[in-house]
Amino acid sequence: MDSGTFLAVVVIIAVAVDVTARILALIFVPKNRRPQTALAWLLAIWFLPYVGIILFLILGRARLPRARRRKQREINEYILDTTEGFDLVKRDPPWPPWLEPIVELNRTLGSMPLVGGNSAEMWNNNTESLAQMTAAIRAAKKTVHCEFYILLLDDATADFFDALEEAHGRGVIVRVLLDHLGNAQYPGYRRTVKRLNKMGIQWRRMLPFRPSRAQFQRPDLRNHRKLLVIDGAVAFTGSQNVIEPGYQRRRNHRRGLRWKDYMARFEGPVVAGIDALFVTDWYSETGELLEREAAPARTTGAGDLDCQVVPSGPGFDGENNLRLFNSLVYAAQKRVVLTSPYFVPDDSMLYAITTAAQSGLDVELFVSEIGDQFLVFHAQRSYYEALLRAGVKIWLYAGPTILHAKHLTIDDQISVIGSSNMDMRSFSLDLEISVMVRGEEFLRELRAIEDANRAMSRELTLEEWLARPVRVRVLDNLARLTAAVQ
Numbered sequence: 440m441d442s443g444t445f446l447a448v449v450v451i452i453a454v455a456v457d458v459t460a461r462i463l464a465l466i467f468v469p470k471n472r473r474p475q476t477a478l479a480w481l482l483a484i485w486f487l488p489y490v491g492i493i494l495f496l497i498l499g500r501a502r503l504p505r506a507r508r509r510k511q512r513e514i515n516e517y518i519l520d521t522t523e524g525f526d527l528v529k530r531d532p533p534w535p536p537w538l539e540p541i542v543e544l545n546r547t548l549g550s551m552p553l554v555g556g557n558s559a560e561m562w563n564n565n566t567e568s569l570a571q572m573t574a575a576i577r578a579a580k581k582t583v584h585c586e587f588y589i590l591l592l593d594d595a596t597a598d599f600f601d602a603l604e605e606a607h608g609r610g611v612i613v614r615v616l617l618d619h620l621g622n623a624q625y626p627g628y629r630r631t632v633k634r635l636n637k638m639g640i641q642w643r644r645m646l647p648f649r650p651s652r653a654q655f656q657r658p659d660l661r662n663h664r665k666l667l668v669i670d671g672a673v674a675f676t677g678s679q680n681v682i683e684p685g686y687q688r689r690r691n692h693r694r695g696l697r698w699k700d701y702m703a704r705f706e707g708p709v710v711a712g713i714d715a716l717f718v719t720d721w722y723s724e725t726g727e728l729l730e731r732e733a734a735p736a737r738t739t740g741a742g743d744l745d746c747q748v749v750p751s752g753p754g755f756d757g758e759n760n761l762r763l764f765n766s767l768v769y770a771a772q773k774r775v776v777l778t779s780p781y782f783v784p785d786d787s788m789l790y791a792i793t794t795a796a797q798s799g800l801d802v803e804l805f806v807s808e809i810g811d812q813f814l815v816f817h818a819q820r821s822y823y824e825a826l827l828r829a830g831v832k833i834w835l836y837a838g839p840t841i842l843h844a845k846h847l848t849i850d851d852q853i854s855v856i857g858s859s860n861m862d863m864r865s866f867s868l869d870l871e872i873s874v875m876v877r878g879e880e881f882l883r884e885l886r887a888i889e890d891a892n893r894a895m896s897r898e899l900t901l902e903e904w905l906a907r908p909v910r911v912r913v914l915d916n917l918a919r920l921t922a923a924v925q
Contacts, residue, residue: 549755565684572599573599593683595683603638676874678701699844764847767849803833817914823904
């Protein structure tokens with residue numbers, strides 16, 4: 440075969456492979472994906488075929504490995520068999536008629552029931568909540584289960600780590616989980632690993648991405664949960680990571696950025712549900728099922744809160760948190776208040792929120808005036824015009840503080856707190872924890888926090904927003920495109 444013929448054959452094969460890849464992409468990429476997500480991937484594959492295909496094979500499927508999903512199903516069955524507190528739920532008036540289907544939805548998707556007899560305390564000050572968690576560890580008698588997306592040793596968290604070490608020293612079983620890539624990006628990661636190893640406690644990286652050790656999955660799937668459970672009787676959860684308020688970044692300190700979070704401390708049967716998520720993640724990372732220690736709490740406490748834990752993430756078939764948020768917004772009769780540092784909704788959530796506002800409900804959204812993540816911040820801003828035109832009140836929390844709290848209140852009935860942002864990453868790619876709470880006292884305290892946030896914010900008007908420079912509008916709209924590739 441001469442060189443000319445060989446070259447012709449190579450070209451024909453290359454064209455055939457290219458055409459075949461494009462046809463296969465048309466068949467397989469749209470399957471079970473949002474239209475805008477599928478279109479984004481198809482454009483990437485058609486215009487940058489080899490790069491697009493490689494990226495799609497790595498990032499195109501928001502699911503955990505099959506073995507991890509199997510473990511999730513096993514844990515779900517275990518939770519259903521061991522939960523107590525059903526009989527403590529008070530369905531007396533003013534129990535809203537629309538709540539029962541949402542409770543059943545959460546149970547169907549996440550296996551966690553609504554349980555009564557709970558009490559709670561809350562903080563929206565990072566220093567205070569960290570001190571409370573540290574004190575709880577120092578009071579531990581049997582077990583400490585500590586799981587945070589970011590858990591790093593620095594001057595602000597040193598006492599927290601000392602408390603863990605002291606608990607281990609007096610015979611308490613201390614188990615720690617931290618997200619691998621969530622922590623590895625920070626300067627304090629190596630000294631944190633050294634400290635944990637020196638303590639002698641049991642600890643693991645969550646969703647480790649270390650190909651050299653055959654530990655790998657889709658690298659942008661992360662465990663974003665934040666929870667601490669003491670002796671199976673007390674649990675903390677919310678939006679706060681264990682790290683100093685500037686997140687160990689020089690650029691953050693230069694800008695004066697400080698994160699402001701929200702944490703709640705629970706007692707009662709709901710603690711067993713929160714601990715079940717730790718048990719789930721510990722089982723996924725170690726293969727060790729802590730059945731005896733995950734038994735339901737026998738004491739109900741003196742509380743009157745009804746609580747339901749709603750786990751979500753790529754270990755579940757449905758987007759549990761998104762379905763919960765949308766269902767509550769559609770069910771609202773009077774008022775909806777949303778707080779999220781990263782607000783990049785999908786179409787379903789955008790429609791739910793704008794529909795509520797257009798129906799005459801009082802709808803408010805709290806976000807930060809400034810951003811710490813460039814693309815997310817500008818993608819978020821691209822939704823403001825649609826929200827403002829629908830009648831949503833947007834409150835911009837004054838910089839340089841980053842309002843990192845994540846919560847939702849509906850009418851005078853329901854609150855939701857947890858680790859989940861209201862963005863497509865939290866809906867599809869991150870493992871999250873949300874707790875739905877029914878109780879007037881809890882909601883009143885959360886409303887007081889919303890009032891305090893409002894006092895530190897300014898309202899964004901449609902006139903102001905439409906007057907922003909054209910170059911900024913273009914940047915916001917371009918950034919919005921990045922949200923679709925999941």
